[in-house]
Amino acid sequence: MQNGQSLQxxxxxxxxxxxxxxxxxxxxYLGAEESAVSAEIAAxxxxxxxxxxxxxxxxxxxxxxxLTALIEVKVTPARGKxxxxxxxxxxxxxxxKSVYLMSGGYDLAVIIEGKxxxxxxxxxxxxxxxxxxxxxxxxHFVLKKYKDHGVVFGGREQGDERMIVSP
Amino acid sequence: MRELIAxxxxxxxxxxxxxxxxxxxxxxxxVSLGVGEPDFVTPWHIREEAIFSLENRRTMYTSNAGLMxxxxxxxxxxxxxxxxxxxxxxxVLVTVGASEGIDVAMRALIDPGDEVLVVEPCFVSYRxxxxxxxxxxxxxxxxxxxxxxxxxxxxxxxxxxRTKAIILGYPNNPTGAVLERGDLESLAAxxxxxxxxxxxxxxxxxxxxxxxxxxxxxxLPGMYEKTIVLNGFSKAFAMTGWRLGxxxxxxxxxxxxxxxxxxxxxxxPTTAQYGGLEALRSGDAGVQAMxxxxxxxxxxMLDEFGKMGIDCFEAKGAFYxxxxxxxxxxxxxxxxxxxxxxxRLAVVPGTAFGQCGEGHVRCSYAYSIDSIKQALxxxxxxxxxx
Numbered sequence: 001m002q003n004g005q006s007l008q009x010x011x012x013x014x015x016x017x018x019x020x021x022x023x024x025x026x027x028x029y030l031g032a033e034e035s036a037v038s039a040e041i042a043a044x045x046x047x048x049x050x051x052x053x054x055x056x057x058x059x060x061x062x063x064x065x066x067l068t069a070l071i072e073v074k075v076t077p078a079r080g081k082x083x084x085x086x087x088x089x090x091x092x093x094x095x096x097k098s099v100y101l102m103s104g105g106y107d108l109a110v111i112i113e114g115k116x117x118x119x120x121x122x123x124x125x126x127x128x129x130x131x132x133x134x135x136x137x138x139x140h141f142v143l144k145k146y147k148d149h150g151v152v153f154g155g156r157e158q159g160d161e162r163m164i165v166s167p
Numbered sequence: 168m169r170e171l172i173a174x175x176x177x178x179x180x181x182x183x184x185x186x187x188x189x190x191x192x193x194x195x196x197x198v199s200l201g202v203g204e205p206d207f208v209t210p211w212h213i214r215e216e217a218i219f220s221l222e223n224r225r226t227m228y229t230s231n232a233g234l235m236x237x238x239x240x241x242x243x244x245x246x247x248x249x250x251x252x253x254x255x256x257x258x259v260l261v262t263v264g265a266s267e268g269i270d271v272a273m274r275a276l277i278d279p280g281d282e283v284l285v286v287e288p289c290f291v292s293y294r295x296x297x298x299x300x301x302x303x304x305x306x307x308x309x310x311x312x313x314x315x316x317x318x319x320x321x322x323x324x325x326x327x328x329r330t331k332a333i334i335l336g337y338p339n340n341p342t343g344a345v346l347e348r349g350d351l352e353s354l355a356a357x358x359x360x361x362x363x364x365x366x367x368x369x370x371x372x373x374x375x376x377x378x379x380x381x382x383x384x385x386x387l388p389g390m391y392e393k394t395i396v397l398n399g400f401s402k403a404f405a406m407t408g409w410r411l412g413x414x415x416x417x418x419x420x421x422x423x424x425x426x427x428x429x430x431x432x433x434x435x436p437t438t439a440q441y442g443g444l445e446a447l448r449s450g451d452a453g454v455q456a457m458x459x460x461x462x463x464x465x466x467x468m469l470d471e472f473g474k475m476g477i478d479c480f481e482a483k484g485a486f487y488x489x490x491x492x493x494x495x496x497x498x499x500x501x502x503x504x505x506x507x508x509x510x511r512l513a514v515v516p517g518t519a520f521g522q523c524g525e526g527h528v529r530c531s532y533a534y535s536i537d538s539i540k541q542a543l544x545x546x547x548x549x550x551x552x553x
Contacts, residue, residue: 013459028470029463160538165188165201165513167291167340 007032011040012049017150019053058153060145068097068113068142069120071128072106074135083107086133095123106138117141179298182291183519187503191513198542199513200530203340205405205486207460210453213404213442220441227437231429233261233413234440240447241413249372249383251396257418260425261435261443265370265412267428268397269334270296272366272414275423277302281331286317287521288489289336290368294521302331308523311491314480315344319357332364338371338381338484341520341529343465345375345484348382359389364420366395370412371485373403373454376462381484385416395420400439402485403454404446409439461486464532464539471543475550486533489517493526495553503528509552510545 010030015021023041027034044050059066075086083101090110091099098111110128114120124139145153170177191197208214232238238255245251253259262268269292277283279301285293286307297304305325309315322333335354337346346354358365365384372381385394399412412435414424434440465488472479472490479490492502499516506512517524532539 010459014463028467031466160206160534162202162204162206163188164191164197164199165184165515166203167182167184 007036008040008044011037012044015041015050019055056149056151058145060153066113066115067117067120068111068145070140070142071110071112071124072138072140073108073110073128074137075107075131076133076135077107078133086131089131090128093123093127095119175298175301179295182295183500184291184515187507187513187515187519190504191507194507194511197507197511197513198538198545200532200534200539200542201513201515202531202533203487204407204533205402205457206533206535207405207457209404209406209409209442210446210450212449212453213406213446216445217409217438217442220438225437225441229261229434229437229440231434232259232425233435234437234444237261237440237444237447238413240444241415244447245396245415249381249396250386251383251391251415253415254418258415258421260414260421260428261440262397262399262412262414262428263432263435264401264410265368265397265399266292267432268395268399268412268414268424269293269366269368270299271424271427271431272395272397272420273297273300273302273332274427275420276300276332276364276366278331280329282327282329283331284322284325284333284363285521286321286333286335288315288339288341288517288524288527289334289520290340291519293334293336293368297334303329305330306521306523307333308521309342309344310523311478311480311489311527314482315339315342315489316346316350317354318350319353322354323357326361326363330361330363332366333358334366334368335384336368336370338369338375339487340371340485341487341515341517341524342489342527343482343485343487344480344489345379345381345482346384347379351382351384351387355384355387355390358393362393364393364395365390366397368397370397370399371402372398374458374461374486375484376458376465377483392417395424400443400446403457404443404450405457406439406442406446409436409442411435411439411443461532464534464536467536468530468532468539468543471539475543475547477550486531488530488532489524489527490530491526492528495550497553499525499528506546506549510549512542512545512549514546 023038024034027037077083078085087099096112100109102109124137238259241259242253242255245253273296277300282303282305283297284307285304294304307321309317367384375381385391385396395414395416397414400406468488477490479488482488499518503514503516515529517527
């Protein structure tokens with residue numbers, strides 16, 4: 001592989017952008033053996049480097065009415081466990097999509113999806129705030145997603161503006 | 168009425184690409200593998216820097232040879248990429264695309280009747296620029312037999328006392344061929360013995376695939392003194408529309424080129440120069456990402472040609488493949504015309520780049536994989552019906 005990049009890295013770069021690629025296609029793109037690609041992917045899945053395969057959906061274009069919020073959470077870390085145990089209590093809720101430990105003004109960034117404003121308020125007031133180690137929360141609702149996972153949502157359709165033939 | 172147009176211009180055939188473009192652009196639903204420019208838009212950090220220069224009122228001429236800062240950056244770039252040391256003040260000229268570099272280099276070197284060896288197939292402007300400078304282009308054909316690499320024995324018999332220069336374009340448009348160190352060494356061994364300038368158009372130097380990075384002929388012993396390296400921002404940084412390139416070479420030749428450049432163009436566009444500065448300073452990651460993407464497409468297209476039974480050598484540079492269509496019994500021109508009319512697919516006949524391109528067509532892979540798939544399915548249908 002050129003530039004010292006390992007096959008592993010090249011596979012990850014490709015499928016991070018397009019999870020639908022088959023091992024056969026990846027093998028052609030990278031000039032590798034199909035069996036080697038399949039083996040690499042299996043190993044990456046087993047090692048949990050590849051944690052799953054999802055689809056990036058712009059729900060705004062469907063009639064789905066869901067809502068996303070980012071909640072800043074300040075917590076007291078638990079002795080011997082740091083932030084992990086409280087993070088686990090929070091991420092175990094199905095409606096919680098992401099939990100990150102942050103530097104700066106608060107500890108955990110919690111991204112949550114709900115059906116409605118009420119849904120999310122209920123989660124914060126009934127489930128999140130009452131947790132013993134949660135000191136405070138600040139809930140920010142997402143008004144519009146412009147770009148997610150490197151993909152621009154609802155951008156202008158960009159056709160090929162080049163001349164059809166050029167030297 | 169008296170003929171007003173100069174004889175040289177009247178005699179000059181229009182670019183074969185142009186003719187093809189005129190037909191294709193009149194048609195609907197044309198799918199194309201015909202372009203010679205990246206499908207990527209210029210990375211945002213470069214565009215943003217150019218916009219910032221406008222906000223900062225950088226709207227005046229720069230010095231003739233280009234912004235000093237940019238020339239210094241070009242000097243550093245040539246050093247870190249190709250181990251070539253050029254003095255920014257005396258040996259670097261910022262041009263309006265590498266295209267201007269070709270023209271100005273020819274005009275700086277050629278006296279009427281001087282011969283210039285043109286290694287073909289090649290970019291369409293080389294011959295025309297020789298002719299416009301009053302020179303005589305002498306074709307040096309290459310062929311698929313050598314994967315379109317020019318050899319010393321292709322060149323040697325064509326050298327005469329009138330030979331002033333040779334122009335090489337590697338990585339090559341239209342074939343995708345590259346010259347590796349060994350190839351260049353044998354050329355250098357020949358050229359060292361002659362008083363011939365080498366014009367090395369290295370516009371695709373960032374786009375090579377496989378183990379070996381591009382080597383500039385100027386970096387070989389005895390070649391630095393006689394080589395003009397032409398390069399630019401169009402292909403590496405996806406900046407075709409900015410019209411920005413540069414020439415590096417011996418002080419005396421660059422001074423002569425700068426003299427012509429100052430009368431004709433004054434300087435390269437200022438906004439573009441600020442963009443170029445940013446490209447050289449922080450554009451490497453973007454170049455690498457684009458190169459990886461081209462490489463993917465290159466492999467895909469080669470694989471598809473293989474499955475279709477189309478002969479194609481494994482080109483390792485630029486973003487073109489140059490498959491052979493000889494077995495279909497049509498000339499390159501006829502093949503492309505028929506393909507365009509019957510399947511609305513535009514590829515460029517090899518003959519647009521010199522007679523030795525006969526039997527080949529140029530297919531560009533500066534397209535998304537999906538576009539390439541669509542184009543190749545039309546090609547497959549077409550050859551199935553031939």
